[in-house]
Amino acid sequence: MRVSGLSSRANYLLLFNINMLKNNAFKYQPECNPQDIQNNPQTPLK
Secondary structure (H helix, E strand, C coil): CHHHHHHHHHHHHHHHHHHHHHHHHHHHCCCCCHHHHHHCCCCCCC
16 A cells, blocks of 8 residues: 555656646747747648
């Protein structure tokens, strides 16, 4: 039981850190960035 408790807490901290990184990335990089569309060769330009 103790090991599962520690692992669940570690998973919670890991998810928390991933969410923090995602929020920071979106803060500096808007989701709809026209520069990303221009730099992505797979995206067809209209």
